[in-house]
Amino acid sequence: MLYIFDLGNVIVDIDFNRVLGVWSDYSRVPLANLQKSFTMGEAFHQHERGELSDEAFARKLCEEMALPLSFEQFSAGWQAVFVALRPDVIDIMHKLREQGHSVVVLSNTNRLHTTYWPEQYPEIRAAADNIYLSQEMGLRKPEPAIYQQVLEQEGFRPSEAVFFDDNADNIKGAQQAGITSILVTGKETVPDYFAKLSC
Incomplete structure (x- = not known):
């Protein structure tokens, strides 16, 4: 088999709230706001298919969520998903x-x-x-x-x-x-x- x-x-x-928590700490955007604005939309899907670079994905999500993060800060939060x-x-x-x-x-x-x-x-x-x-x-x-x-x-x-x-x-x-x-x-x-x- x-x-x-x-x-x-x-x-x-995994826990995406951990990701949002790190981003909230870095950006000072309230966690509740991020929980409302975070979606696994087309950019997310393109990134998973390898059609969007990490940097382009980070830029896209930060724009969508009004997140003032550096790529390093974005990455640190993104890796926090693993428990x-x-x-x-x-x-x-x-x-x-x-x-x-x-x-x-x-x-x-x-x-x-x-x-x-x-x-x-x-x-x-x-x-x-x-x-x-x-x-x-x-x-x-x-x-x-x-x-x-x-x-x-x-x-x-x-x-x-x-x-x-x-x-x-x-x-x-x-x-x-x-x-x-x-x-x-x-x-x-x-x-x-x-x-x-x-x-």
């Missing part, structure tokens, strides 16, 4: 590989984040056969082509894959591609799924 894991809130806890690794999931990934399954990560991410989390959490790369990142593929979930590309690269049919993600749209996209898909709603979702399998 091929097991496909999303990154944020599946393998690593902590989920060791239970890392353990499961290792066990699956020991059992002969293929394990990959498929993440909508951006170059700024990939300069941070692989060094911060080397356990992720150690637990996966391959890591597929949206900005390297020029595609992002839930676009059907991103799932097809992973299946083709790994040599599996959709019926031989299971996908874990915390975003309902991404789950729908994978289901439309014929992949068994599990919506991760909390830290217990992935461990519970495999506990039931072994019953």
